[in-house]
Amino acid sequence: MANRTYEVMYIVDPETAADKIVELNETIGKLIEKEGGTIVRMDDIGMRTLAYPIKKRKDGYYVLYEVDGSGQEIMELERRMRVNDAIIRFVTVRVDEDRKKALKMQAKREKRTSQRLKFRKTEETAETAGELQEA
Amino acid sequence: MAENDFEVPRENMGGEEGFGDKAPRRFQRRRPRQVIPDYVDWRDVDYLRQFIPERGKIMPRRISGISAKDQRRIATAIKRARSMALLPFVWE
Numbered sequence: 331m332a333n334r335t336y337e338v339m340y341i342v343d344p345e346t347a348a349d350k351i352v353e354l355n356e357t358i359g360k361l362i363e364k365e366g367g368t369i370v371r372m373d374d375i376g377m378r379t380l381a382y383p384i385k386k387r388k389d390g391y392y393v394l395y396e397v398d399g400s401g402q403e404i405m406e407l408e409r410r411m412r413v414n415d416a417i418i419r420f421v422t423v424r425v426d427e428d429r430k431k432a433l434k435m436q437a438k439r440e441k442r443t444s445q446r447l448k449f450r451k452t453e454e455t456a457e458t459a460g461e462l463q464e465a
Numbered sequence: 466m467a468e469n470d471f472e473v474p475r476e477n478m479g480g481e482e483g484f485g486d487k488a489p490r491r492f493q494r495r496r497p498r499q500v501i502p503d504y505v506d507w508r509d510v511d512y513l514r515q516f517i518p519e520r521g522k523i524m525p526r527r528i529s530g531i532s533a534k535d536q537r538r539i540a541t542a543i544k545r546a547r548s549m550a551l552l553p554f555v556w557e
Contacts, residue, residue, distance in 0.1 A: 339508070339549055380550040390550065394508070421549050423507065432503030 333426070335370065336397045336404055340411060340420035341390035344377065351391055354416060358395070358407065365406050367399030384418050396425075496528065501535040507545035510552060516543065521556035 342351050355374070362369055375392035384390070397403065404422055411420045506512070516524045516539050523543050526536045546552040 337508075341549065381547070381553040382550055384550055392549075419549060421545065423545060429504055435503045 334399060334401055334424060335426035335429070336399070336401075337423045337425050338395040338397060338404070338407065338420065339423075340393055340417050341380075341384070342393065343385075343416050343418050344387055344389045344391055346391075346416045350416070354414075355393055358410075361407060361410065362395065362397055362399070362403050365399070365403030367397045367403035369395060370398055371396040387418065390418065496530040498530060501531055501539070505538045505542045507542040508551065509542075510546060513539070513543050513546060513552065517552065519556060521553050 342354065346354075355372070359369060359372065371394075373394040373396075375394060377389055378392050380388055380390050408420070408422060411417045516529055518524055523540050526533065529536065529539075531539070543552060547554055
């Protein structure tokens with residue numbers, strides 16, 4: 331239950347003052363820590379042109395958090411973000427399962443290639459096979 | 466009653482004959498098989514762009530030529546990116 335990894339990304343209204351944005355990011359960081367999550371990574375992506383207008387804004391200030399936690403802090407965080415007018419869009423993606431799957435697939439592939447090498451007679455493997463037979 | 470039941474499929478069959486006249490649908494040729502990374506990052510816009518033709522739609526599998534599993538992963542990644550305005554829903 332406990333260890334889940336989330337990516338939380340949100341877009342801040344570009345018309346809010348720069349110091350307000352910094353303040354907002356700090357409060358969100360504090361909130362995550364307070365609710366029992368740990369911040370793995372905080373990425374201040376910055377100003378970016380939106381692919382389509384949101385609330386008549388053409389740009390947005392993107393911020394990304396990577397959070398380790400139980401999911402409880404995400405609930406609180408999303409509730410707060412929904413209320414906050416400066417945040418025009420946010421999304422939370424659970425990434426740990428997909429990453430685990432990716433690692434599994436990678437391991438599987440490595441195993442397969444190593445197995446294939448055993449049967450294929452390249453110079454290296456032929457040598458080692460010969461050594462084994464001698465021993 | 467029994468006769469009526471029998472007639473219904475017959476009529477449908479008559480309608481089916483029309484399909485024979487249509488020319489077989491031609492698909493664009495599949496792209497060569499490509500390697501999809503194990504973890505598809507939904508924030509990697511430049512990577513996802515290659516599965517989006519000009520109109521902004523997700524490239525269908527018959528054209529992208531990737532496996533069904535990979536296509537699903539790519540599609541969800543594109544949808545996530547869209548919701549955060551990283552990718553457009555439609556390109557004019």
